[in-house]
Amino acid sequence: MFKITTRFFFGKSIVLTKYGEWNSIMKKFIKYKPIGVIRSPFKEQQGTPIQAKFATGTKGVIELFNEFCEGLEGLEAFSHLILLYHFHKAKGFNLKTKPYLEDVPHGVFALRGPRRPNAIGITVVELEKIVGNKLYIKNLDVLDGTPLLDIKPYIHYFDVFPGSKAGWLEGHDEKLAQQLRISADNRFNEKE
16 A cells, blocks of 8 residues: 655655655664775865865875775775765755856755765775775865765776766866866855
């Protein structure tokens, strides 16, 4: 039987549940345990590159917690890594924000900023070497002390989609080509 009920989650009314799915999900909150910490030269959000593309040459180190080191086997053969991390300095979220290249607000899911309902970030970095529990990386656009949630190898066979569209960024090619480094300001610290 299809059943729709209204639940309140984070102060919002949400209409959900098919066969009681929502109830079983909400009985246990989703929890993540960091697998390590990302070290970078960026101590403050302001001035941090907004994407790895604008962090060319910026070096950092992933300090993987020892209990996860066995999982590194085979990773040294990859040139690039996808990092999933927690935006630990983000407070709250906005459903609409003005991005760096426009003065027009866009929905949070059409942006990559830190003020999100689930403060999860993603970046692609270049792997230089692995020594023990330390992964030396470059082209890093993440704040120092960021909790690392997961590492995945970047695989061009799977992760590149020729002909893909860039949404609202289409038409900003010239601006992007001229920018050697775009860095963060305070826009994601403020509620709009």
